[in-house]
Amino acid sequence: MENKISGKVYVLGNDIDTDQIIPAHYLTYNPAIPEERKMFGKYALCGLPEASQGLPFGKIPFVEKDADRSGYKLIVAGKNFGCGSSREHAPLALQQSGIEAVVAEFYARIFFRNSVNGGYLIPFETPARLVEKFKTGEDVELDVRSGILKNKTQNTEFPLKPLGDILPILEAGDIFRYAGKK
Amino acid sequence: MAKHAGKTRVEAGENVWISVDVLMTHDICGPGTIGIFKEHFGKNARVWDPEKVVIIPDHYIYTADAKAHRNVDILREFVKEQGIRHFYNPGTETYKGVCHVALAEEGHTRPGEVLFGTDSHTCTAGAFGEFATGIGNTDAGFILGTGKLWVKVPQTMRFVFEGTLPPYLMAKDLILQVIGDIGVDGAVYRTMEFAGEGVHSLNIEERMTLCNMAIEAGGKNGVISVDQTTLDYVRARTSKPFEVVENDPGCRYYSTRTYDAKKLEPVVAKPHSPDRRALARELKGTAITRAYIGSCTGGKITDFIAGAKILKGRSVKAETFIVPATTEVAAKLRTEKIDGKSLFEIFTESGAKVGEASCAACLGGPKDTFGRLNGAEVCISTTNRNFPARMGSMESQVYLASPMTVAASAVTGKITDPREVMA
Numbered sequence: 001m002e003n004k005i006s007g008k009v010y011v012l013g014n015d016i017d018t019d020q021i022i023p024a025h026y027l028t029y030n031p032a033i034p035e036e037r038k039m040f041g042k043y044a045l046c047g048l049p050e051a052s053q054g055l056p057f058g059k060i061p062f063v064e065k066d067a068d069r070s071g072y073k074l075i076v077a078g079k080n081f082g083c084g085s086s087r088e089h090a091p092l093a094l095q096q097s098g099i100e101a102v103v104a105e106f107y108a109r110i111f112f113r114n115s116v117n118g119g120y121l122i123p124f125e126t127p128a129r130l131v132e133k134f135k136t137g138e139d140v141e142l143d144v145r146s147g148i149l150k151n152k153t154q155n156t157e158f159p160l161k162p163l164g165d166i167l168p169i170l171e172a173g174d175i176f177r178y179a180g181k182k
Numbered sequence: 183m184a185k186h187a188g189k190t191r192v193e194a195g196e197n198v199w200i201s202v203d204v205l206m207t208h209d210i211c212g213p214g215t216i217g218i219f220k221e222h223f224g225k226n227a228r229v230w231d232p233e234k235v236v237i238i239p240d241h242y243i244y245t246a247d248a249k250a251h252r253n254v255d256i257l258r259e260f261v262k263e264q265g266i267r268h269f270y271n272p273g274t275e276t277y278k279g280v281c282h283v284a285l286a287e288e289g290h291t292r293p294g295e296v297l298f299g300t301d302s303h304t305c306t307a308g309a310f311g312e313f314a315t316g317i318g319n320t321d322a323g324f325i326l327g328t329g330k331l332w333v334k335v336p337q338t339m340r341f342v343f344e345g346t347l348p349p350y351l352m353a354k355d356l357i358l359q360v361i362g363d364i365g366v367d368g369a370v371y372r373t374m375e376f377a378g379e380g381v382h383s384l385n386i387e388e389r390m391t392l393c394n395m396a397i398e399a400g401g402k403n404g405v406i407s408v409d410q411t412t413l414d415y416v417r418a419r420t421s422k423p424f425e426v427v428e429n430d431p432g433c434r435y436y437s438t439r440t441y442d443a444k445k446l447e448p449v450v451a452k453p454h455s456p457d458r459r460a461l462a463r464e465l466k467g468t469a470i471t472r473a474y475i476g477s478c479t480g481g482k483i484t485d486f487i488a489g490a491k492i493l494k495g496r497s498v499k500a501e502t503f504i505v506p507a508t509t510e511v512a513a514k515l516r517t518e519k520i521d522g523k524s525l526f527e528i529f530t531e532s533g534a535k536v537g538e539a540s541c542a543a544c545l546g547g548p549k550d551t552f553g554r555l556n557g558a559e560v561c562i563s564t565t566n567r568n569f570p571a572r573m574g575s576m577e578s579q580v581y582l583a584s585p586m587t588v589a590a591s592a593v594t595g596k597i598t599d600p601r602e603v604m605a
Contacts, residue, residue: 015366015455017569023544024572027210028242030256031219031319049454049570080367083400086302086546088214088318108400109371110302114318118218136601165197173323174520175332176222 001122005100006072006141009151011055012048012133014084016077018111020047022093031092034148038052040089041096042068053143054136063097070097074142076134077104081123082111091120101142103149103160105129116166119174124149125161133158183313183335185427186296194436200235203295208238208281209400211300211318213256218323228328236290237261238281240528242379243272243540247548279508279539282306282478286390287510289420293408294427298325301395303478303566309389310416311408311426316397324546336402337436338373339364343380345443350601352488353388354480354564354584356380356441357395358449360462362459363439370400372436375429380443381406386415387484394479395566398456448599451582454570462587462599472561473498473592474553475545475585476505476537480564483514485585489564490525492589492603494531499595500562502534503553505542512539534592546574555580562591569585 014047029036045053045062054060063070075094081104081173083089089115094102101122102115122144130149134140138153147160163170172178184192186200216248220227229235231569237257242250254272261269268290270278278284282303283582291307297314298304300322307314317331336406341360353579356376361368374396381389389411392402406412408426416424450465452458475481475489486504506512515526515536529536543553555561555578564575568580583591586600593603 017567019567019572020547024241025548026212028247028250028253028548029252030217031214032221047571047576049576080370080400083366084302084397084567086300086304086316086318087211088320091318106367106368106370107401110316110318113321117324118318118320166227174486175320179324179328 001144002100005073005144006140008071009074009076009134009136009140010072011131011136012075012077013055013131014078015053015080015083018082018087018090018122019084021045021082021090022087023047027087027089031089035167038068038096040093041079041098042088044070044093044097055131056135060136070099073098075102076130077102078129078131079105081107083108086110088114088118091115091118097119103130114159116169117175119170122170126158127161128158130158188206192335194335195247196335197332198335199330199332200296202298202325202329202331204234204236204243204290204297205322206236206238206281206285206297206299206304207322208241208301209250209253209257210241211322212237213253213262214319215300215322215326216256216260217398218319219326222323223327225279227327229406232266233583235266235326236285237266238270238278238284239272240280240284241541241545242547243539243574244552245550250497250548276510279506280478280481280541282394283482283507283511287311287419287508289416289422292416292420292422292424293412294425297330298322303394305396305401305403306390306394306478308393308396308403308405309386311406313403315403325511334371334428336371336373338375339369340375340438341375341380342438343442343443344378344440345380346383347380347443350448350586350604351443352584352586353391355446355449357392358451358456358459358582359441359446361395361399362449364399366398366455366457367400371402374399374401374404375425376404376406382409385484386411387482390482391479395456398566399590400445448584448587450587450597451568452487453568453579453581455565456568456582461596462583465597466599468593468597470500470560470562470581470591470597471561471590472555473500473502474543474561474563474565475588476503476542477508477565478507479566480585481507481511483511485564486511486515486525487518489589490520490528492600493534494520494523494528496593498533500592502532502592503543504529504536505553506539509539543573546572562588562597564588
């Protein structure tokens with residue numbers, strides 16, 4: 001697990017469901033096959049309605065047309081991120097697109113489990129809503145162990161909730177390596 | 183949960199490793215799960231117990247999509263290699279259709295057990311008084327190798343329905359009412375228990391509808407205590423022994439909400455979220471271009487009997503799709519009769535199209551999927567999700583409702599409270 005994540009932020013609202021993260025017709029790709037696994041990055045978040053694409057502006061595609069990955073490293077979102085289906089393709093798609101961490105008020109539980117147990121990304125929770133404190137495209141830096149998220153563009157910083165129980169799994173890499181250590 | 187963790191008791195909030203009685207997977211998540219299993223346990227690894235693995239391809243069956251067929255082939259190869267008996271093979275007599283209904287019909291849902299499935303609607307099986315919830319590929323791959331998984335013991339929200347349901351209400355109305363009250367994140371991480379006369383007077387299929395949509399409020403699982411209806415259904419489907427688990431005396435609930443079933447009215451969830459509740463009568467006159475009765479939530483024989491009672495002798499004004507959840511339900515469409523006419527005849531005479539058993543357009547799927555919304559359709563559906571583009575196109579809109587409300591709306595071409603058309 002990296003200790004610092006820095007890059008551009010993509011901002012989303014509440015209840016971003018897994019159909020928006022990766023629409024069902026792309027689920028025929030098999031994540032176990034490397035060439036097909038990459039496709040999930042290409043189509044990550046392509047199910048977002050235009051108005052929700054990159055707050056507060058909207059109409060900012062998460063992955064540029066013809067690109068295979070996104071230019072963003074971190075997502076800031078509202079409540080209930082990843083609700084809906086159990087498809088592990090959702091955190092996988094975000095990881096394949098280049099996302100290393102998500103900061104949300106809270107998560108839908110299957111998405112949260114999948115992110116941690118599969119070691120795809122770090123699902124941070126924030127004690128205060130941050131959606132209005134960030135604009136899509138701003139430069140951010142996240143210190144993973146101290147849980148401090150900096151908005152370098154606006155020169156502000158925000159403390160996130162400690163990772164708690166999931167930290168040892170994230171540090172091990174995934175649930176297999178974690179269970180192997182125990 | 184304590185029993186499955188080898189403990190005498192567990193408390194809400196505790197993380198425990200529990201042993202698994204049944205692991206279910208399907209064509210969407212099976213190939214990835216198998217990939218993770220082999221990556222971590224080795225190419226020649228064996229599953230922990232082939233009797234406890236149930237594989238039910240159901241999502242993308244009737245499509246020309248080559249990758250969809252390839253995925254089912256991966257499952258076929260895996261069950262052969264591992265000696266897995268409980269496989270319901272498309273294109274053969276064993277094919278079933280939608281996994282959550284198939285699990286019940288084939289006797290894989292039993293009181294007191296722990297069931298995990300790689301599908302969020304695995305919570306449907308809580309209707310049988312068991313702990314059942316959805317997981318991802320990694321967790322499922324881990325179970326395949328070990329038969330165990332860590333879980334956080336959830337708190338429980340209790341929803342009590344007093345009195346029996348009036349004839350114009352169905353389980354779908356109850357659960358949409360609840361989700362409208364608590365929101366799509368109202369039960370995140372928690373168990374939703376459904377209780378009271380209104381629930382226990384429902385048949386098992388209706389109870390499955392209630393538990394099915396616990397996930398739409400963010401719930402970890404839904405559960406209904408076991409009664410004679412449960413026992414009769416399960417014993418008719420399996421000879422496997424099981425142990426009924428009941429609530430501890432004096433157990434604490436996170437919250438309790440009580441409803442008077444007689445005072446509730448038919449409800450609809452507006453686009454694009456299952457908690458955007460309105461009364462069906464408030465949306466009277468809203469034009470629809472499509473009606474859809476199907477899925478794990480709304481494609482059981484109880485749902486079709488309810489729809490057929492309204493469609494009988496009438497013609498649909500909106501394009502209407504009928505998709506039985508399983509092959510067993512499909513067979514019953516031809517044997518179940520109302521006044522001498524089979525449901526199949528009633529539907530086709532009304533102008534509705536009847537499809538093959540599968541998940542079909544509930545989650546959109548490949549472009550050639552039966553009933554898929556490929557343009558700016560406005561659909562009223564008995565399915566469980568109306569997220570943007572859930573049933574296909576970004577331009578489409580989906581209203582969720584009970585089979586009665588969907589059938590009534592199909593007849594008028596507008597959102598219609600079923601009381602308006604019921605005899």
